[in-house]
Amino acid sequence: MDTEFWHSRWAENRIGFHLDDTNPKLIKHWPQLNAGRDDVILVPMCGKSVDLTWLATKHDKVVGIELSEIAVRAYFSEHFYTPLVMPLGNGQSLYEFDELSIYTGDFFQTRIDPVDAVYDRAALVAMPAEMRQAYADKLLSLVKPGGRILLITLDYPQPEMDGPPFSVTADELQSLFPGCELTLLERDEADETHPRRQRGLSRFAEEAWLITV
Template sequence: MDAEFWHSRWAENRIGFHLSDINPVLTKFWPTLNTTRSDTVLVPMCGKSVDLAWLAEKHDNVVGIELSDIAVRAFFSEHFYTPMVTSIGNGQTLYEFDEITIHCGDFFATRVEPVDVVYDRAALIAMPENMRKMYTEHLLSMVKAGGRILLVTLDYPQPEMDGPPFSVTKNEVEQLFAGCKITHLDRDDADESHPRRQRGLSRFAEEVWLIEL
């Protein structure tokens, strides 16, 4: 899966993964991370998520990374923010407004100052299996010792649906974050009325994890 796939999704407004409201998983489980206002928060592959604004109400430094400039510009426009925009080379553009900074460019070519906390709702599950180890290693390289990650994954029979979003099993989470303390916070199994189930999936669940470095 290459960058053009995601550029096309945003250009064609095929963004079913975008939530128009704050993710209830975030509001319910963020307190388990025991954060402080001074903690720097990283949101990889943030899109135009309204979760960024929610996090900015609670933290002085919220950092997003997003490939699509359409998504980044839409985020600031929809919140009536006028960011300072700076080209920083290597195909990267920096958007800054008050507590929020978004690095627009390739995730794997982006480096940020080490952060305290990560919120990953849609990044790991956007990665095909052959990229997930590389993604996790790069993500962990940007987190301080003692940092925490709130991770959301999906569990469903992968042969029954093409991703993204992809299924990431419990065993894979444990392998990817080997050496970290992993706490399973929640599993929400969808009933037959769920849109994914109605499209033919025999099961579909959202899982929430706390990863501690």
């Protein structure tokens, strides 16, 4: 992952990946994780996602990790929250407000206590192929045994479009998360009116996966 690429995207406000509304797949499939109010939830590479706010209504502790401090500041500003900010050294800071704790800095260098559940909409698909195993290994190291991951992926012919976001196939997921139970919750196949299809993709699908560690 090219950190400068993502820093520049946020600095220039080129954030087409950001959704202004809560992801419908999060609302639809989160109950299948059976996460309790006391469970700690991790959102890797969270940006300024409003999904954080939705999760904070369901759980007492939601932890985000985000490379761009611009994104984290924007999240709190846009929600009129005033967080407590604690410098952690090595270019990292911790922003805290009620149920939310967001760490700024490199995901691979961030240390947190193990969590009960994970919501990943835009992290794995942002990773080039050569970094996905390292990402999956790091993610699994942060999840308690028996923990659950709600993972949103994309499936399209990679040669037809440059990422990110990248295509991640079901076969690749099996190799990235060995020993885990993977369940396909939904496959949403786009028709010809979808913006990605109109850009020339022969097919494009969004998938929701439940991964049990």
